[in-house]
Each structure stands twice: as C-alpha cells, then as structure tokens.
Amino acid sequence: MAGLAVLAVIGLGACAPEDNNSSGPSTPSGADACAKDKLAVKTPGTLTVGTDKPAYEPWFSNNDPSNGKGYESAVTYALAKKLGFDKGEVKWQTVQFNTAFAPGPKAFDLDVNQVSISDERRKAVDFSSGYYDVRQTVITTAGSKIANAKSVADLADAKLGAQVGTTSYTELRDVVKPKQTPAVFDSNDLAVQALKNKQLDGIVVDLPTAFYMTAAQLDNGKIVGQLPAGAKAEQFGYVLEKNSKLTACVTQAVDALKADGTLANLQKQYLTESGAPELS
Known part of the structure; x- marks a missing residue:
C-alpha cells in the first residue's frame, strides 16, 4: 500500500480503538533517568515492542512492523532513537489487541496498536502521552x-x-x-x-x-x-505494564517527537483526512 503511505494530509490527522487523553508521569526524576543504560527494559540493550498480526496499513506496511514504514512503525523507530536504541535493537512481538491492555505482567516494554487511552484501561495498564488524535x-x-x-x-x-x-x-x-x-x-x-x-x-x-x-x-x-468529535480528543498512546518504570521516559520521548515536528511530518507522510466530510 505504498500509494496510501504517501497520501498528503490537510492538517493533522485524526482517527480509532477506545477513549482519550494522555497519561503517565509527566517528567522522569534525575537528569539521566532516561539514559539508555538506566531504562528498565525487559531485555538489556533491547526495546521489545508489541503489536497485533496482521499489522494493518497505514499504521504499518506489508504486514511487517520491522520495516519502519507506516505511521506507527515509523513513530516507534523515532521514539526508540530518542531513547537511545538503534533500529536493530528494536524487537517486535505479536500481541493480540485486547491482550495488550488486559491486566497482568507484560512480555513487551511497550505496545503500539491504535490503542486509545481511556480511564478504564488505565486501571490495568500505563499509557504514554498520545501520539495521534483520533476520529x-x-x-x-x-x-x-x-x-x-x-x-x-x-x-x-x-x-x-x-x-x-x-x-x-x-x-x-x-x-x-x-x-x-x-x-x-x-x-x-x-x-x-x-x-x-x-x-x-x-x-x-x-x-x-x-x-x-x-x-x-x-x-x-x-x-x-x-462522526462528531467528542468534547475531549481521543488519542492513541503506547501501552506499558501497569506502574512501568519506563512510562515517564516513553512519554518524554513522545512529547519530544511532537515538539520537534516529527509526529506532524510522519502524519503528513502516512495519513490523510482529506475527502472525509463531517457528519452533522
């Protein structure tokens, strides 16, 4: 689906799985708290990322999260770089959508699969700040x-x-x-x-x-x-184990990608909202 991957965006995109807002500790404590060697990852030197299979366009490309193409794959590799990981140090694993935010320990460091942030889901898992507003x-x-x-x-x-x-x-x-x-x-x-x-x-x-x-x-x-936008913007966020020591650092990295324009640029590259009228 290379054709879709290069569709232009008019404004920032917005799109869907459950409810809204950002979460997680706002700032890590200590200047080097998010240094790569300080991150509490499952496997030292590796960032383990979960997503569902098949991995759909335009979030991924050719059902291969590891190729760095598609919005969520590209954002994840940009986030990994912010955290100090090279592309080869990012390892993907298959995690069923509903399993990602179910209660209990996780085998992944973070999961990316169009999971919408909601207060109900926060009871079982942590979320990063939102990397995409949803309609x-x-x-x-x-x-x-x-x-x-x-x-x-x-x-x-x-x-x-x-x-x-x-x-x-x-x-x-x-x-x-x-x-x-x-x-x-x-x-x-x-x-x-x-x-x-x-x-x-x-x-x-x-x-x-x-x-x-x-x-x-x-x-x-x-x-x-x-559909009409709700009072609060629904957002997709990275899913982490409840009370994960990584949550604040992942949120910091997402916020940095938003601030430096990376998220906006990747949305323009991979997503579009042109041609979708508003229903009254």
Whole structure:
C-alpha cells in the first residue's frame, strides 16, 4: 500500500480503538533517568515492542512492523532513537489487541496498536502521552442505503458493525445509536467481508483505516463521513505494564517527537483526512 503511505494530509490527522487523553508521569526524576543504560527494559540493550498480526496499513506496511514504514512503525523507530536504541535493537512481538491492555505482567516494554487511552484501561495498564488524535468514521460502498448520508440521524435505520473492544464500537453504540443492534466482529477484516456480502450497510473505523479499507479492500468503497468529535480528543498512546518504570521516559520521548515536528511530518507522510466530510 505504498500509494496510501504517501497520501498528503490537510492538517493533522485524526482517527480509532477506545477513549482519550494522555497519561503517565509527566517528567522522569534525575537528569539521566532516561539514559539508555538506566531504562528498565525487559531485555538489556533491547526495546521489545508489541503489536497485533496482521499489522494493518497505514499504521504499518506489508504486514511487517520491522520495516519502519507506516505511521506507527515509523513513530516507534523515532521514539526508540530518542531513547537511545538503534533500529536493530528494536524487537517486535505479536500481541493480540485486547491482550495488550488486559491486566497482568507484560512480555513487551511497550505496545503500539491504535490503542486509545481511556480511564478504564488505565486501571490495568500505563499509557504514554498520545501520539495521534483520533476520529471515528463511517464507511460503506457506493450505492448503499447510507452512501449519501449527511448526518448521524441518516444512519439510524442502517445495519452497522465494528470490531469488538474498540472505540469504533463504543461510538457506534453510543453516538450513532442505530435502531438495529450493531454487529460485532473479532477483526476489521471480518467486518469488511460482511460489508462485501451485504450483511452490513456500513462499518465504523478510525479515519486512516477508513482510507485504507475504501481504497484497498472494498470495490467502490466510500467514506460516508466522520462522526462528531467528542468534547475531549481521543488519542492513541503506547501501552506499558501497569506502574512501568519506563512510562515517564516513553512519554518524554513522545512529547519530544511532537515538539520537534516529527509526529506532524510522519502524519503528513502516512495519513490523510482529506475527502472525509463531517457528519452533522
């Protein structure tokens, strides 16, 4: 999906799995607290990063998190560099989406998988500050009953679906409030298949995923529009073990990437929000 990877952005992107804000200690204590040799990583000299498989565009490229392509892969390698790790010192492992923020010890140092920061999830894990602001989007296929919808109210009679455990599902249920019970899927691929089979009128996903699905996975795919933004910006953050000694340093690195323009530049390179109207 190199074509999607180079789509231009108009402004900063925004896109989806559950609720908002940044977290974690704001500043590490001590001037060298975040020096590489002081970091409490699982394996000395290695930054172990988890993500799900398959790893979807435009967050990753060619289902290979280690190639440094796609927004989350590129941000992760930029973060690793801030922490003192070379690319070869970053090791990836497969972590199922819902497992990443479940209670209990973690085999990874941090996980990156479009996990939205929420107070509920913070009860079980730590989060870094947000590396991406998120908007939810409704997609369909050309000619469907919601293809020309202009408002959330226009979606009331539609059969809609979303991936389980995601903010996409939460907003489908709580913001769209369709008359029909929302369909729930274990993966976005299954939701796409249901849409292809005309078992659904539309799917709710985050915005960059919406661009990928409509361009690469669906024939005549169409973005209906973005759902109204909430009072607080939903954000994706890195997931860390609860009370991890790394949390403050990862947050410091994310904040540095935001301050020096790296996040904005990578969003322009890999993500886009052009062509996605706002639903009233």
